[in-house]
Amino acid sequence: MAEAPHPELAEASVADLKGRLTSGDLSVRRLAELHLERIEAIDSRGPNLHSVIELNPDWEAIAAGLDDERRAGRERGPLHGIPVLLKDNIDTGDRMLTTAGSLALAGAPAMRDAGLAAAIRQAGLLILGKTNLSEWANFRSSRSSSGWSARGRQCRNPHVLDRSPCGSSSGSAVAVAAGLAPLAVGTETDGSIICPSSVCGVVGLKPGVGLVSREGVIPVSRSQDSPGPHARTVRDAALLLGALTGRPEAFLAGLDEGALRGRRLGVLRKPYSAYSEHTDRVYEESLAALRDLGAVLVDPIEIATAEAMQADKSRIEKTVFLYEFKSGIAAYLAGREGGGPRTLADLIRFNQEHAAEEMPYFQQELFEEAQEKGGLQEREYLDALAEAQRLSRAEGIDATLESHSLDALVAPSRPPAWVIDPVNGDRNIGGCTQPSAMAGYPIVTVPAGRAFDALPLGLAFFAGPGSEAALLGMAFAFEQLTKARRAPRFLSTLDLP
Numbered sequence: 001m002a003e004a005p006h007p008e009l010a011e012a013s014v015a016d017l018k019g020r021l022t023s024g025d026l027s028v029r030r031l032a033e034l035h036l037e038r039i040e041a042i043d044s045r046g047p048n049l050h051s052v053i054e055l056n057p058d059w060e061a062i063a064a065g066l067d068d069e070r071r072a073g074r075e076r077g078p079l080h081g082i083p084v085l086l087k088d089n090i091d092t093g094d095r096m097l098t099t100a101g102s103l104a105l106a107g108a109p110a111m112r113d114a115g116l117a118a119a120i121r122q123a124g125l126l127i128l129g130k131t132n133l134s135e136w137a138n139f140r141s142s143r144s145s146s147g148w149s150a151r152g153r154q155c156r157n158p159h160v161l162d163r164s165p166c167g168s169s170s171g172s173a174v175a176v177a178a179g180l181a182p183l184a185v186g187t188e189t190d191g192s193i194i195c196p197s198s199v200c201g202v203v204g205l206k207p208g209v210g211l212v213s214r215e216g217v218i219p220v221s222r223s224q225d226s227p228g229p230h231a232r233t234v235r236d237a238a239l240l241l242g243a244l245t246g247r248p249e250a251f252l253a254g255l256d257e258g259a260l261r262g263r264r265l266g267v268l269r270k271p272y273s274a275y276s277e278h279t280d281r282v283y284e285e286s287l288a289a290l291r292d293l294g295a296v297l298v299d300p301i302e303i304a305t306a307e308a309m310q311a312d313k314s315r316i317e318k319t320v321f322l323y324e325f326k327s328g329i330a331a332y333l334a335g336r337e338g339g340g341p342r343t344l345a346d347l348i349r350f351n352q353e354h355a356a357e358e359m360p361y362f363q364q365e366l367f368e369e370a371q372e373k374g375g376l377q378e379r380e381y382l383d384a385l386a387e388a389q390r391l392s393r394a395e396g397i398d399a400t401l402e403s404h405s406l407d408a409l410v411a412p413s414r415p416p417a418w419v420i421d422p423v424n425g426d427r428n429i430g431g432c433t434q435p436s437a438m439a440g441y442p443i444v445t446v447p448a449g450r451a452f453d454a455l456p457l458g459l460a461f462f463a464g465p466g467s468e469a470a471l472l473g474m475a476f477a478f479e480q481l482t483k484a485r486r487a488p489r490f491l492s493t494l495d496l497p
Contacts, residue, residue: 006037011487013235028126032128047490049155049174052129059127077248095109097110100137102347107340114215119244134146137168137218143363157200163455168196169184169186188224190224193205201447202231203234203444208226219332224320228244234472263474264405267299276416286478298406301404303409305395317388319380323375326344327376344370391438392439397464408463408467408471452496461474
């Protein structure tokens, strides 16, 4: 493809952009324009990434206000004037829609900002638009193609365009990787921030459940959903987490190149590795880097309940999701205006009536299974939730950390991105997100290397509740040594030997 405009944006950190704002080289308005020009050239035309589902029609007025505040010496914090994109399952009380990628919610905007959207505005960020996602955060069909939604169509991996961006926060990770915005917010239930961040070659953090407000976020699971940042650097992810929590610089203190010195890290092997020789090669290189940084590696480590969590995933985690989605989506829809759907049954009916647009490739069997469930007081749900938390917390991550006096666990984040297949769905052969997802604990992924010099791979750090700052510090030290992130080249396909 012809060179996209403003290629420096694919490498720019928040510090770089703030420097240009402070020097007067750029205004907030012009910084937004640069990103919009790149979105037009790369996302809407050129490679057609389909990562941005909607632009904010009020961006100019917002930018003007932020510029006025800067000129008056009233900066709101370290991210004042920086553009950010939000996943299209996060309410904004403006003219933009919030649809989870579904045409069923395209009738009217949300009435008010989600808690995290209000926090972002208060921090002085400019919400530039909404990002595409796996429709309904990948909770409609077990055969879905990550990054596909009826409203946004198929999002593409910017490194190799016929490869999956993973999901469900596909557009958020793709946009950051491609230089369409320096920051984006995604959400995760199990892997939805970590997987797209890993395969798109950016930093992704899923905070512990409850650290970031979920009010006004279209739900899947109240016990596992968590919004979090995508960024090109660990420092930028820490800054965005600060904005999301209303604590602007709270997560910066631990960002030190010596943060891994003396840290005891548990090295997870099977079943969280050994599913891809490409992933394993980068993992071994990453472990060598951790040793060079002074970490004490306890190798190998096993989570005693790993096989039980994986073997019973359909019985435990899925059961929890089915109950919690039915209850949560009804509560969310009850607060929407405009005469749209009010229940899960309404959504199922809409999809049936608009099957050509909504279900050309895969169906809605998860919706239908959830509809058959009762309320959150039922014994099947309560037993499944208790078992999920026992396996992942007390007998899982907690026991593993305690028995070996560990500061964190490390594992490969995901396999290399697979070829997009809308008919048969994703080919997902491995990953490490399930324990922290089921436990509601934080996890961070940082770029670690590439397969075939083209497909990004990440290294994940995870630990117990409240460990976000420590995990960011470890990821920062690793990032500073390895400098593994590369800007995408927008290859049309992978030229394999």
